[in-house]
Amino acid sequence: MSFPNLDLTNNETRPKVALVLGTGGVKALAGFSFFEFLNERGIPIDLSVGSSGGAIACAAMGAGWSPEDARREFFKRFNKQVFSQFDYRSILGIFSSKLGNFDKTTGILKPDRLRTMFQDFFGDLRIEQLSPRTLIQTTDVSTGEGVVLSKGPLAEAVYASCAFFPALPPAKINGRLLGDGVYSAPVPVMEATKRNIDVIIALNFKENLKSDPKGFFASFYRHIDNTMNVLTRSQMFMSIHMHHHEIVAVDVNFDHAINPWDLNEAQYIIDAGRKAVEESKMMILSALETQQKRKTGLLQKNPAAAHLMEQAVPPPPQLRTDPGGSSDPEPRRTVVIPEDKGPRR
Amino acid sequence: MELIKEKRTDLTFLYLKGRLDAENAKTLEDNLLRLIDDGARQLIVDCSQIEFINNAGLRALLSVAKKLTKLDGRLALHSPSPIARQIFNTTGFGLVARIYDSREEAAANVAHSGLMSSSDNLQRILGKDN
Numbered sequence: 001m002s003f004p005n006l007d008l009t010n011n012e013t014r015p016k017v018a019l020v021l022g023t024g025g026v027k028a029l030a031g032f033s034f035f036e037f038l039n040e041r042g043i044p045i046d047l048s049v050g051s052s053g054g055a056i057a058c059a060a061m062g063a064g065w066s067p068e069d070a071r072r073e074f075f076k077r078f079n080k081q082v083f084s085q086f087d088y089r090s091i092l093g094i095f096s097s098k099l100g101n102f103d104k105t106t107g108i109l110k111p112d113r114l115r116t117m118f119q120d121f122f123g124d125l126r127i128e129q130l131s132p133r134t135l136i137q138t139t140d141v142s143t144g145e146g147v148v149l150s151k152g153p154l155a156e157a158v159y160a161s162c163a164f165f166p167a168l169p170p171a172k173i174n175g176r177l178l179g180d181g182v183y184s185a186p187v188p189v190m191e192a193t194k195r196n197i198d199v200i201i202a203l204n205f206k207e208n209l210k211s212d213p214k215g216f217f218a219s220f221y222r223h224i225d226n227t228m229n230v231l232t233r234s235q236m237f238m239s240i241h242m243h244h245h246e247i248v249a250v251d252v253n254f255d256h257a258i259n260p261w262d263l264n265e266a267q268y269i270i271d272a273g274r275k276a277v278e279e280s281k282m283m284i285l286s287a288l289e290t291q292q293k294r295k296t297g298l299l300q301k302n303p304a305a306a307h308l309m310e311q312a313v314p315p316p317p318q319l320r321t322d323p324g325g326s327s328d329p330e331p332r333r334t335v336v337i338p339e340d341k342g343p344r345r
Numbered sequence: 346m347e348l349i350k351e352k353r354t355d356l357t358f359l360y361l362k363g364r365l366d367a368e369n370a371k372t373l374e375d376n377l378l379r380l381i382d383d384g385a386r387q388l389i390v391d392c393s394q395i396e397f398i399n400n401a402g403l404r405a406l407l408s409v410a411k412k413l414t415k416l417d418g419r420l421a422l423h424s425p426s427p428i429a430r431q432i433f434n435t436t437g438f439g440l441v442a443r444i445y446d447s448r449e450e451a452a453a454n455v456a457h458s459g460l461m462s463s464s465d466n467l468q469r470i471l472g473k474d475n
Contacts, residue, residue, distance in 0.1 A: 204435065230440075232437075233434070233435075233436070233437030233439070233440055234437055234440060235437070236435070236436050236437045237436055237437030237438060237440060237441060238437075240400045240403055240404070240436055240437075240438075241404065241407065243400070245400070246367075246399060246400055246401075247400050247436070248399075249432075249435040249436050250435070251431070251435050283397070283399075286366070286397075286399075287399065290366060290367045290368070290399075294367065
């Protein structure tokens with residue numbers, strides 16, 4: 001299937017594109033493949049929105065890293081050391097307030113190494129300096145509300161978006177305690193629907209696990225994952241209902257669990273991203289072409305819809321309405337669209 | 346997009362074939378709404394031959410479902426093709442739509458909603474008494 005009419009050179013008529021990357025820890029780095037695909041096709045990205053792991057990938061692309069460099073650096077530095085600094089005072093506080101302290105400002109892990117890693121990556125860059133324009137999804141730990149950051153220090157925003165409470169403490173930004181975006185918008189597609197975007201490509205990084213989880217952490221994470229999948233589908237549906245243009249929802253699938261420090265999974269993650277691109281690229285290009293037609297007025301003028309219907313539908317017999325409940329052992333097969341009554345009002 | 350209608354007693358069975366996208370979603374919606382205007386209340390749609398469905402298509406089906414709900418009617422989809430199933434799942438459409446694995450299951454659920462009177466009626470509708 002080719003798209004010969006897709007012209008992305010005219011800024012007035014080309015569809016505006018948003019790439020939305022959901023949560024998924026290091027799995028979200030599979031999203032680099034979609035940036036690569038769009039770049040290779042010369043499709044400009046007007047907005048990227050990321051939550052948690054997706055925020056890391058969006059921030060890296062916005063900061064000007066190439067997908068290849070970003071992959072190499074992230075997979076090199078995302079090691080177990082980053083996640084092995086326990087905050088024993090907080091842990092003891094879980095069991096007794098006399099032994100330690102645990103509240104909404106604390107976490108089981110100390111955040112210093114993760115913060116340092118993001119600082120090394122992003123330096124003093126601010127969100128508003130990124131290109132394409134980038135939004136970072138976080139969650140207000142005090143209220144549960146989603147908070148989308150569009151300006152301010154990038155490294156701290158990315159940390160906040162990844163601060164999976166209670167494993168990591170939230171970040172204090174603009175007077176609010178902000179934590180992992182997974183709790184409010186695992187795939188932050190709704191934020192993109194509020195903007196003037198024609199095609200939203202929304203990536204959901206999913207572990208399709210068949211076996212039952214074993215142990216506390218595996219069970220806890222599975223529960224969170226399942227709950228967030230339902231939240232994602234609800235928000236996706238609401239977005240489709242609200243958004244009058246195209247949302248291409250893509251599942252990037254993984255058949256086993258992947259921890260953030262599983263460096264040996266780097267190639268598997270890259271392959272999963274590339275596979276998802278292959279599976280969804282026709283839908284993406286088709287959506288772009290449709291939106292371009294809409295913007296140039298060709299969609300209304302295009303007789304394709306009517307032609308398709310006419311071709312499939314011979315002049316039908318009279319549509320007959322049976323009396324309710326009547327017996328009709330020989331069903332009649334008729335084709336709808338009996339006559340051109342013009343568009344409904 | 347091809348839309349074929351088969352009417353048996355209270356149920357209207359529909360068969361969708363091809364791509365359902367922005368270029369024909371409105372036409373489909375118009376025709377389904379026209380069927381409702383003509384008295385159809387229980388629409389059972391076979392989705393096994395859907396090759397692709399996008400947001401516009403989902404919105405068209407949702408619009409029909411809303412209209413039917415207001416009229417105490419029902420829209421039931423069944424046997425989605427792999428691509429349709431994937432899109433229904435990924436987009437969350439499956440959370441709000443009635444999607445069944447088979448035509449029999451869809452018809453049975455519509456029948457058991459109180460809109461049909463007996464299982465005999467259901468058997469007759471499905472043609473199993475022949």
